[in-house]
Amino acid sequence: MKRWLFLILLLSSSIIGACAGHEKIHQAQENEIDEPVVQSNNDNRDTVVSQGESLQQIKDQIHSDIPIKMPTTLPIADDAFLTATTRAEGDHVEIIFYESKENMPINDIRLKNSATAICRLFVKQYKSAEGASTQIAFDNFSQNGGHEVDLGYNITGYQDAGAGSLWTGWNEGRWAIATHTRTDDPEAGIKLAKQAVKYLENHMLPIPKQYGLAQLDVYQSGNLIVWQDEKLVYTLDSIKEPLKALEIATAFYQ
Structure with missing residues (x-):
């Protein structure tokens, strides 16, 4: 009789211990689920x-x-x-x-x-480099004339207005770069041009073969960067911020 009583007590202790262990595991799992994962x-x-x-x-x-x-x-x-x-x-x-x-x-x-x-x-x-070059509307702004503007870093910009638009253009190597604004907001175009010139002092646009052009829009609606690489013509567009357009283009420099 004592032996059966001992077995019953032992079995009861095992069941209670197992239940307690299961409760601890379940509680730990709940803590793991509830605790947010923080990324470093x-x-x-x-x-x-x-x-x-x-x-x-x-x-x-x-x-x-x-x-x-x-x-x-x-x-x-x-x-x-x-x-x-x-x-x-x-x-x-x-x-x-x-x-x-x-x-x-x-x-x-x-x-x-x-x-x-x-x-x-x-x-x-394109079938030839000559065919690709016809897609680049390159301008030598110093030859086109226009009102001269000091853009800093020994670079001169040339302003040209028409149909309510004001362009401030300049050349860096074989690149023709211009900012666009409205004629009633001329300072915005000059400000953007100076920002672009400053950025390009420490960042290089891809070397075009033969030419490249960049149009930077004050109103974030017409940013466009195009350059030729032999038979290939690269076009970057659908970029809202003009300086971000330059940042992306300079990432192609090799």
Whole structure:
């Protein structure tokens, strides 16, 4: 009888211990679920460092023989992901780069509505370098005349007005660069031109073969950067901020 009583007590203790252990595990699991996951700054830095890999993955999705060059980096937030949609047809390639809060695959159909477009890159291959050069509307502003403006760093700009628009243009190497504003807001165009000249003192635009042009819009509606690389013509557009357009273009410098 004592032996049976001892076994019953032992079994009861085991059951109580098991239940207590299960309760501890369940409580720990609840704590793990309720506790928010905090990402460190190192995670953010890893996101930035991985841009090179992301850009290579985007390039790998382009099924084309056109030997395009990619930017080395793009301006995105520290906690964002870089992705894109790609399209290649015959003699041209189009890439729309996106900034996403979540890591979304390249060419995901949700990108258009769930991510923020950074810029569009359009590269077209012509049959000859001569054919490609006809696509670049290069201007030598010093020969065109216009009102001279000191843009700093020993660079002179030339202003030309017409149809309510005011352009301030200058040349840097084989690049023709101009800012656009309205005639009733002339100082805004000069201010943007000076900002662009200052930025380009420490950043290099890609070396064009033969020419390149950049149109920077004060009102963030018509930023356009185009340059020739032998038979290829690169076009960057769909960029709201003019100085960000320059930042993206200089990322192609190699």
